[in-house]
Amino acid sequence: MPEVTNHFRQFNLKPAVIEALTKIGFTKPTKVQGRLIPDILKGKDVVGQSQTGSGKTHTFLVPIFNQLAVDDHETQVVITTPSRELAAQITKAARQFSDAMGNEKVTIAEYVGGTDKQRQVRQLEKHQAQIVIGTPGRIKDLVETGVLKVNTVKTMVVDEADMTLDMGFLQEVDYIAGAMPDDLQTLVFSATMPAKLKPFLKKYLDEPRFEEIPSETVIADTIDNWLISTKSKDKDQVIEQLLGILQPYLALIFANTKERAKELARTLRQEGYKVAEIHGDIAPRERRRVMKSIQNLDYQYVVATDLAARGIDIPGVSHVINDGIPNELEFFVHRVGRTGRNGMSGTAITLYRPEEEDAVARVENMGVHFKNKQIRNGEIQDVKDRHARHQRVATTNKLEPELVGMVKKKKKVVKPGYKRRIKNTIKRKRQMERRIEQRQTMRAERRQNKANHS
The missing domain is CATH 3.40.50.300 (P-loop containing nucleotide triphosphate hydrolases)
Incomplete structure (x- = not known):
């Protein structure tokens, strides 16, 4: 198991990537980054299981930008995520990283449901984005119509895989992965690892490196x-x-x-x-x-x-x-x-x-x-x-409010008949409550009869 390094420089990343990480305030890798980035850089398939906030996004973004062929204007990376908001977050992080590297040539496209599909089709007919980020349904639609070319993809990321399964999007992800090359590198990240996810992992991952990062504390000490x-x-x-x-x-x-x-x-x-x-x-x-x-x-x-x-x-x-x-x-x-x-x-x-x-x-x-x-x-x-x-x-709550006092006043030595008196008091109170309820019911019936005959 690789040791968690104390600086990103130990991954032998490109100088531009190290500079970009410094600009966005990242110096020390998180546990999941320290354990998985070396394997991703070697081209291995990985499965990372760790909680939200553990640094999963940059675990795949760092090696993606390190390996990206900037002058190759075809789709090289596809990242699926189960919600539009998560897609927007990853897109924002990717563009921030690209800007920090000074990579003006890198094209990043976000494709999610609820947006203008025809406009996306027209864009794809002109040029393919190098990094595609989006929800499974929209990406599948674009692949199915033939406008998004994924036969050139080198790396596919399935983010929040358990949530993808929960929301019923795994079939769409299956379709997208099936349209990609056989030598595809597949990176799967998930907070939990449901049994129903395992057939997908077995189908598309080749001897993956599995890493579960336990939280040091379930709830952060902050x-x-x-x-x-x-x-x-x-x-x-x-x-x-x-x-x-x-x-x-x-x-x-x-x-x-x-x-x-x-x-x-x-x-x-x-x-x-x-x-x-x-x-x-x-x-x-x-x-x-x-x-x-x-x-x-x-x-x-x-x-x-x-x-x-x-x-x-x-x-x-x-x-x-x-x-x-x-x-x-x-x-x-x-x-x-x-x-x-x-x-x-x-x-x-x-x-x-x-x-x-x-x-x-x-x-x-x-x-x-x-x-x-x-x-x-x-x-x-x-x-x-x-x-x-x-x-x-x-x-x-087992006693009526007015009886609580009787219990509190009870002496250490219980006098004969004490429990019987409490029992009788409860019985009398309940009888009185039933009589009151009956009288109220009778009055209500009389009022109703009077109203019907008036």
């Missing part, structure tokens, strides 16, 4: 990770309280479904908050406009779903709020990792109901450590032991 029980309160009210107390610079609020995201965004708008939405029901053109507005800090609050927001790098996120435990537990780390980036501090807050304690325990079993908090008197306060608190609540 993130304050809080857990708050909503108890019997409405989650919308709790989120409004949090926003009022914390006054975030930029809050990213995650919902488990697009329906819940829309509902929460609507509620917050009614309370006067300027909220952006990122979920599957937002049209492509609108999503691009919203993302641009978020990047320009036009919004202080963003409500999003996991698949729509995964991998999106929104700078300046000071707070992440989980509306609940995600259905897919691996998304928890992706959510929380949206804050506390680039050495900056951040706060992640997860809301849960008492009946979701098992889901919280499953997250903790992943190695996630929470600080237990509560909202009290308009402040965020520590909770020493949430399990003890839940136990007390569960015990107390």
Whole structure:
């Protein structure tokens, strides 16, 4: 296993690449870069499994630009990614790298769904881009019509492969890879490695170098990770309280479904908050406009779903709020990792109901450590032991409020008949409640009969 080097110079990269890395502020490789860049430079197929924020993008961009034949004006690299936003991010990083190298001749094209396909066709009929970045569906369309020539491609990158599988795009990626040369170098990057992905890897990768980079800590130490029980309160009210107390610079609020995201965004708008939405029901053109507005800090609050927001790098996120435990537990780390980036501090807050304690325990079993908090008197306060608190609540709730005092006054030596008196008191109270309910029902029926005969 190659050791992680302490400077990019140890990879024997071209001077222009080293200079470009210095210009964009990269000097020391991350773990995934240190372990995989040497193999990619040798032309090997690789599979890199590491979490978001580990430096995967430059793990493939650095060797791609180092090996690119600048004077060869044909498609040499194709990079697929499952979302338009991720494609835009990689395109931005690639152009930044190219500009830093002073490579004005390098042509980079972004092809994603929801954009003007005919315009892209006309461009491709004039010339092929050397580096193509895009979503699988649009790239497949362009290859299928014959305007995008991929028979000259030397390297194919499948970014966020597990998300590509989840969103149902693996068939399109399969088609694209099948149209490329047999001696293709294939680079696959993924946060997780589902079993359903393995047939694709076996089909297109030749004795790949597999590298799993475990996170040193599941949650970065720059993130304050809080857990708050909503108890019997409405989650919308709790989120409004949090926003009022914390006054975030930029809050990213995650919902488990697009329906819940829309509902929460609507509620917050009614309370006067300027909220952006990122979920599957937002049209492509609108999503691009919203993302641009978020990047320009036009919004202080963003409500999003996991698949729509995964991998999106929104700078300046000071707070992440989980509306609940995600259905897919691996998304928890992706959510929380949206804050506390680039050495900056951040706060992640997860809301849960008492009946979701098992889901919280499953997250903790992943190695996630929470600080237990509560909202009290308009402040965020520590909770020493949430399990003890839940136990007390569960015990107390078994008794009616007026009986709690009787229990508290109970002496160490129980007098004969004490339990029987409590039992009889509960019985009398419930009988009284039933009588009151019956009287209310009868009154309601009389009113209704009177209204029908008037």
